[in-house]
Structures are given as structure tokens and as C-alpha cells.
Amino acid sequence: MNAIQANGLTKRYGRALPAPFHRELVPALEDLSLGVREGEIFGFLGPNGAGKSTMIRLLLGYLHPTAGTATVLGLDSRRDSVAIRGRVGYLPGGIALYDSMTGEGLLDYLAALYRRPTPRRAELVERLEMPAATLARPVRDYSRGMRQKIGIIQALQHDPELAILDEPTEGLDPLMQLAFYALLDELRAAGRTIFFSSHVLSEVERVCDRVAIVRRGRLVALQDVPSLLAHRKRNVQMRLSGPAPALLGIPGVSALESGDGFVRCQLEGDMGPFLHAIAGASVTDLTIEPARLEEAFLEFYAEDIPATTPSAAGRPMLSRP
Amino acid sequence: MNTVLLRRTWRSLAVRTLLIALGLGIWGFLMPVVYAAYGAQFKAMFDSGAFPQQFAEFAGGDVFSLPGSIALGFVHPISVALVSVYAVGFAASAIAGERQRGTLEVLLARPTSRRETYVTLLVACLSFIAVVVAAQIAGSYVGAVLSGVAAEVAIPNLVLLWCNGVLLYAAFASIGLAASVSFDRLAPALGITLGVVVISYFMQILGTLWPDAKGLQPYSLFQYLHARDILSGVLRPSDFVVLGVVLLAGVAWSLYEFPRRDLAAPA
Numbered sequence: 077m078n079a080i081q082a083n084g085l086t087k088r089y090g091r092a093l094p095a096p097f098h099r100e101l102v103p104a105l106e107d108l109s110l111g112v113r114e115g116e117i118f119g120f121l122g123p124n125g126a127g128k129s130t131m132i133r134l135l136l137g138y139l140h141p142t143a144g145t146a147t148v149l150g151l152d153s154r155r156d157s158v159a160i161r162g163r164v165g166y167l168p169g170g171i172a173l174y175d176s177m178t179g180e181g182l183l184d185y186l187a188a189l190y191r192r193p194t195p196r197r198a199e200l201v202e203r204l205e206m207p208a209a210t211l212a213r214p215v216r217d218y219s220r221g222m223r224q225k226i227g228i229i230q231a232l233q234h235d236p237e238l239a240i241l242d243e244p245t246e247g248l249d250p251l252m253q254l255a256f257y258a259l260l261d262e263l264r265a266a267g268r269t270i271f272f273s274s275h276v277l278s279e280v281e282r283v284c285d286r287v288a289i290v291r292r293g294r295l296v297a298l299q300d301v302p303s304l305l306a307h308r309k310r311n312v313q314m315r316l317s318g319p320a321p322a323l324l325g326i327p328g329v330s331a332l333e334s335g336d337g338f339v340r341c342q343l344e345g346d347m348g349p350f351l352h353a354i355a356g357a358s359v360t361d362l363t364i365e366p367a368r369l370e371e372a373f374l375e376f377y378a379e380d381i382p383a384t385t386p387s388a389a390g391r392p393m394l395s396r397p
Numbered sequence: 398m399n400t401v402l403l404r405r406t407w408r409s410l411a412v413r414t415l416l417i418a419l420g421l422g423i424w425g426f427l428m429p430v431v432y433a434a435y436g437a438q439f440k441a442m443f444d445s446g447a448f449p450q451q452f453a454e455f456a457g458g459d460v461f462s463l464p465g466s467i468a469l470g471f472v473h474p475i476s477v478a479l480v481s482v483y484a485v486g487f488a489a490s491a492i493a494g495e496r497q498r499g500t501l502e503v504l505l506a507r508p509t510s511r512r513e514t515y516v517t518l519l520v521a522c523l524s525f526i527a528v529v530v531a532a533q534i535a536g537s538y539v540g541a542v543l544s545g546v547a548a549e550v551a552i553p554n555l556v557l558l559w560c561n562g563v564l565l566y567a568a569f570a571s572i573g574l575a576a577s578v579s580f581d582r583l584a585p586a587l588g589i590t591l592g593v594v595v596i597s598y599f600m601q602i603l604g605t606l607w608p609d610a611k612g613l614q615p616y617s618l619f620q621y622l623h624a625r626d627i628l629s630g631v632l633r634p635s636d637f638v639v640l641g642v643v644l645l646a647g648v649a650w651s652l653y654e655f656p657r658r659d660l661a662a663p664a
Contacts, residue, residue, distance in 0.1 A: 089661065129662045138505065138660040162508030169662065172499025176409070188401045189507035230503070 077150055079238050079269040080112035080135060084144035087130050087293075104130040105293045107144065112271055117264050119284035119301075120273040121373060127293040128273040129169055132240055135271075136166060149238055162190065165236035169243045169273070171227035175216035179206065179226055182215055186230045197233040203255050204228060220247040228256065238269045245279060257283050277373055281305075289373060309342040311365045312350075318358035326353045399509050399517045406521040410487070414525055417479050418532035424479070425470055425536030432466035433544035457605065457625055463549035464628030467537045471562060471624045476533060477598060483525040484566040485590045488573025491518040492655070493586040499663040511656045515578060519648065522570045523563070530562040550628050558627045564640040565622045569594055571647025578655035581663075618643065 085108045088101035105127045112118040122128050133139040135148050137157025146153040148160045174182055187194045201211070204225040215223065224247040231239055245253045260270055260283050274280050280287055281301055289297040297304065309330070320334045323341060327349045333340040343350055343364065354362075440461040458469025470476055492515070495501035504514065534555050541547040573590035580586045597617040604614035614620040621636040 089659070133660070133662065136506065138502075140657070140659060158508050158510045161506060166506040168499075168502040168506065170499070172502065172663070174500055185401070185405055186503065186507065189399070189504070189509060191401075191508075231506075 077114065078111040078147075079114045080110075080118075080146070080148050080271060082111075082131070082135075082144065082146040083109050085109070085131070085134060085141055085146055086143040087127075087134060087139055088142045101142075103293055105134070105290075108290070108293070108295050109144075110288050110295060110298055112269060113286075114269050115264065115267050116285040117260055117270040117272055117283055119280035119287035120271065120290070121275065121277070121280055121287055122290040123275050126290045128275075128290060129242060130293070131290070132166075132242055132271075132273060135240065136161060136164070162192075163237050165231035165234065165239040167227045167231040167239070167241045167244055170246070171223065173215045173218075173223055173226060176214060178214055179211035179218070179222075180208075182226065183211070183230055183233065187233060190234050192234045194233040194235075196235045197229065200229045200232055200259070203259060204252060205255075221249060221252065224248055225252065232259075232263070236268070238271065239263065240271045240273075242273045243275070244272065245274070245276060253279070305366075306345075309344045311363075312339075312341050312343050313361075313363045314339040314354070314357075314359055315361035316358055317360050321354045321357035323350070323353055326350055329353075398520060399513050402504070402509070402514065402517045403521055406518065407524075410525065413482070414528060417482055418529045421476060421479050421529050421533035422536035422539075424473075424475055425467070425533035426540035428466040428470035428537055429463055429540035429544050429546055432460050432463055433541075433546050436461050436466070457623060459625070462625075463541055463546050464625045467534075467541075467550070467558070467628055468624035470533065470537060471558075471622070472601075472619065474598075477594075480526060480529055480562075480566050481569070481591075481594055483522055483529065484569040485573055485587070485594055487525065488522050488570040489577050489587040489590040490583055491522065491574060492577040493580045494577075494583045496581050496660070496663065497583050501660070502663065505660070512652055515574065515651050515655050519571070519574055519651075522574065523567050526566045526570060527559075527563050530566065531559055534559050534562075551630070554628045554630060557632060558624055561622055561624070561627055561636060561640075564637060564644065565618060568618055568640045568643040568647070571644045571651070575647040575650045575654070578651045578658070581661075 085105055086103075087105040088103045090099060090101040108127070108131065120128050120131065130139065134141055135146055135153050137153055137160065140154065149163050151160050153160065174185075177185065183194075183197065187197070201207075206222070206225055206229065210222065215226065218226070224244075228241075228244060231241065245256060248256060257279070260272075263270060264285075272280070272284060284301055286298070286300045287304060288295055316337050316339065320339050323329050323332055323339065328343050328345045328347070329341050329350055330344065331340075331342040347364075443461075458467075458472055459465035460469060492501065495504065505511065538547065538550075538552075538555060541550060569590070572593050573586070576586040576589040597619055600610070600613040601617040601619035603610040604612075604617070604620075618640065621639045623631070623633055623636060626633065
């Protein structure tokens with residue numbers, strides 16, 4: 077059984093009204109079908125406005141689908157949303173917290189609403205470096221990163237079977253991001269399922285087993301990460317001390333450029349013919365950049381996105397379309 | 398009902414409730430004291446014809462009798478404003494305010510249905526109203542005892558007045574909560590609830606001061622609080638029925654609308 081199964085899930089915002097009040101419904105998600113396997117980390121990718129949060133909100137019963145169905149842990153997302161939320165940990169994007177409460181008071185309160193013990197609290201607090209003194213302070217004094225850590229702890233402290241995390245590393249510093257990735261690996265090893273929405277491509281590539289890419293509310297790709305990368309073009313640079321090898325017409329080679337002692341090209345698919353072609357050349361330096369998810373992603377968004385912008389942490393992120 | 402949410406709501410508003418209950422208790426205390434000290438002089442002034450008779454009947458209260466003075470305290474803008482902190486402020490912000498702040502996200506991520514959340518907040522709101530209205534009536538009774546006029550009012554009638562007062566503000570609160578579940582932002586929910594209370598109050602006061610405007614009073618919910626009559630032993634069950642119907646209509650709308658609404662991601 078899949079942890080999440082969506083079949084033709086469609087959401088259009090607005091209410092159908094008779095003329096003259098009729099207004100076009102705004103499509104947010106169109107006929108989306110996917111399955112998230114138990115025990116995997118599933119990345120749900122798309123820029124802002126692509127439908128990521130809409131999908132999550134449909135799964136948790138915040139929104140009602142216009143068409144289609146979804147099950148979460150075998151439960152119907154419309155009929156059984158309360159039971160679903162009892163077994164799921166959810167981190168909303170840009171989480172808002174009760175500012176007047178202390179961190180510890182807030183975690184206690186949110187745990188009490190689950191009516192479940194919190195076997196992972198101590199570990200999460202330690203790993204995400206939230207000492208007792210910090211937790212004793214009111215949430216209004218917390219930085220953006222500390223609020224995000226509280227958000228992560230509240231979502232995972234009761235050790236849910238499925239965690240749905242909307243942009244979980246937003247606001248975390250690089251060290252905390254690493255700690256968080258390690259936590260995800262451990263949760264996966266313990267058999268937990270993670271549904272992970274993000275527009276930070278490098279982290280999705282790093283932690284996810286499979287990814288779905290949404291564009292304007294439609295699913296445009298659903299693959300495991302290695303398969304998605306297998307057919308991507310890699311940039312190749314060669315320095316030579318002799319004549320350039322004949323690469324024109326070699327299968328997989330494109331964008332060939334050569335000059336005084338160098339060759340640049342792009343390589344796609346099987347590397348065998350390329351390696352065979354350069355076997356006799358006097359290569360002094362060879363760089364083959366690994367294929368990145370970013371390129372795969374941008375291929376789907378080529379029509380929509382004018383440019384990518386580097387994030388503060390130097391990771392590729394998508395600019396808002 | 399969600400007892401965890403109820404306890405947290407109570408705890409977060411405990412100090413405010415204590416202060417408002419204290420304020421209303423003091424306000425209620427003053428009414429019998431003023432009546433005992435100056436009631437006869439006020440009566441003589443109004444009997445002399447120096448002031449229009451309507452001023453002596455402000456919204457069904459007066460200062461010539463203990464029931465009248467307690468009733469005056471009940472319908473005075475100070476009392477209405479203080480109880481409206483809950484009947485209007487709390488009710489309108491209970492859902493829409495949390496939604497606007499984004500904290501409803503975290504609350505509804507728990508295994509709590511929207512109806513359960515609504516009922517819990519309704520119960521919290523009614524309990525706040527019950528406490529502060531009780532504080533005012535208790536203050537009035539203490540004032541009457543200390544002024545030596547307590548014999549002019551029967552304790553069971555004070556209890557009936559409490560029921561009528563709680564029902565009036567509960568009706569406003571149910572309108573506030575109905576508005577609160579219907580909007581994503583606080584301003585429209587608060588505006589509608591405040592508008593209902595202010596217009597209702599205006600129609601009631603206008604009707605008591607201007608005979609030609611008496612026709613407006615049945616449309617005011619304040620018309621269904623007859624504090625002086627209750628304290629004088631005259632009970633009008635129709636008042637309770639009208640207020641009860643408004644209360645139930647607000648609850649019915651909320652229980653219908655809140656679960657079926659789409660809660661899109663906060664802006």
C-alpha cells in the first residue's frame with residue numbers, strides 16, 4: 077500500500093455562481109495522480125504557485141478537491157481527515173506560532189492536542205540545538221531559524237508514520253540543514269515516510285528517493301532521482317597538449333566548441349562512445365560535471381522562467397515565475 | 398469538545414477576564430449605591446418636569462428603584478462595551494484572527510475536526526460571558542447589601558437576569574463566531590459583529606428616547622433584555638425564545654459553513 081495515493085486530484089479555487097455573477101474558477105491543481113511509497117523520502121518540486129501547498133492542503137483536508145480522490149495511509153482525505161492528521165506530522169510552509177507562549181509550552185500544547193506521547197522530542201531538541209534555556213523563552217523572541225526548528229520538532233516529536241514537510245529548511249543555517257538531512261535519513265531507516273515539498277533543488281537531489289515535478293498545477297515528471305539525472309546533459313571540458321579528438325557525430329555529444337588546446341561540449345546518455353573517441357587524444361585535464369537536478373528541472377520550466385537566482389547559501393533556487 | 402484547546406484558551410485570557418470581571422463588578426456595585434444615596438433626589442428632579450420623562454427611562458433602566466438601577470447598569474455603554482470584549486472581540490477573532498495570523502494552520506494540523514474546534518471556542522466564549530455577567534450582578538448585589546436595600550430584589554430574579562444577560566451576549570457571540578468562520582481576515586468578521594451590536598444598541602436607545610422610533614426596537618436584540626421587569630418579578634419567556642433562536646441560527650450557520658470551507662494557505 078502506498079502511504080499517499082492521489083488519483084486525478086484537481087483543485088480549482090472559487091465558487092461556481094450563476095450569471096451575471098459567474099467568474100472563472102482559478103485552477104491550482106489539474107488531474108494529478110501519484111503514489112508515495114511507504115518508507116521513502118518523496119520530493120515534491122515546483123516554484124511558488126505551482127500547486128505544491130495546494131496538494132498538501134488537499135491531503136490534510138484543509139481544501140476539498142474539485143475532482144479526484146486521495147488516500148493517506150489508506151484513509152480517504154475527505155472523509156477521514158481527522159484520523160489522517162492523527163497519524164501524520166505536518167510542517168506548514170512559513171509556519172506561524174503562538175508568540176506569547178514559550179517554546180517548551182508551545183511544544184507541550186501541540187503535543188497534548190495529539191493526545192500521544194512524544195518519543196522523539198528529546199532527540200530532536202538536541203539535534204536541532206534548542207537548549208532548555210532557549211525553549212524557556214517566549215516564541216516572540218525567536219529568530220526565523222529558531223521558529224523553523226520549533227516547527228520541525230512539533231511535526232516530528234510524536235514520531236508520525238508520515239511526515240509532510242512544506243519547505244522544511246527555509247530559514248535554517250547550513251549546519252542545521254545538515255543536521256536536518258541526517259534526521260531525515262534516520263527517519264527513512266526507521267521506516268517512516270517523508271513527503272517533502274521544496275524549491276531548493278540541491279537538497280531534494282540530496283535527500284529524496286523519488287521526485288515529482290509540478291508545473292502550473294500539472295504533474296510533469298515523476299521519477300527516482302538517478303533516473304531523472306541519467307538523461308541529463310553533463311558539461312565536459314578538456315585541456316589537450318595535442319590535436320583535438322574528432323567528436324563531431326559521436327552519439328550523445330552536442331554543443332561542441334574547440335579552441336587552442338581546449339574542447340568543451342555537452343554529453344548525454346551513455347559515456348562509452350565519448351570515452352572511446354578521446355582514447356587516443358593527449359588529454360592533460362578532463363572535467364565532467366555531474367548532472368544536476370536543477371538542469372532537469374529547468375528543462376520542464378524553460379518556457380516559464382527567465383533566470384535562476386543563487387540563494388544566500390549558494391544553492392540553486394528557482395526564482396518566482 | 399477539545400479540553401486541551403479549552404484549557405489553553407482559558408489560560409491565555411485568564412488575566413483579561415479577571416480584570417474585566419473586576420471592572421464590571423465595581424460598575425455593578427456602584428448602581429445600587431447611587432440609587433440608595435441619590436435615588437429620591439433624582440426622582441424629585443424628574444417629577445418636577447425639569448427633564449423629559451424619556452431620560453428617566455434610559456433603555457429600560459432608571460435610578461428610582463433598585464431593579465431600575467441594576468437594569469441601568471446592565472444596558473449602560475460601559476457594561477455593553479466590557480462584555481463585548483468577548484461577545485464581539487473574542488468571538489470575531491476566534492477563527493478569523495487565528496486564520497489571519499496563520500496559527501489556525503498548526504491547530505488544524507492536529508486530529509481535531511473543525512466542528513470540534515468551533516464548539517470548543519463557542520463554549521470558551523460563553524463561559525467568559527457567563528463569568529463577567531455574573532461578576533456585574535454579584536457586584537450589584539453586594540452594593541445593594543452594603544447600602545441596605547438588598548430586600549428590594551429577590552435572589553432568584555438575579556439568577557434569571559443573569560440567564561437573560563448571558564443569552565443576549567451569547568446571541569451576539571454566535572453572530573460573531575458565524576462571521577469569524579466565514580472570513581479569512583479579521584476585519585470583515587469584526588466589522589460585521591461590531592456593526593450588529595452598535596446598530597442594535599442604537600435602535601434600542603433611539604426607541605426609548607424618541608417615541609416615533611419605537612418601531613425599531615423589535616429589531617434590536619437589546620429589546621429582549623428586560624432587566625428591570627425580571628428583577629421586579631415579571632418574566633417574558635418570549636425574550637428567551639427570540640435570543641435562543643438567534644443563538645441557534647448563528648451556531649447552525651457556523652457548523653454548516655466552517656467544515657465545508659476551503660482553507661487556502663495564508664497570504
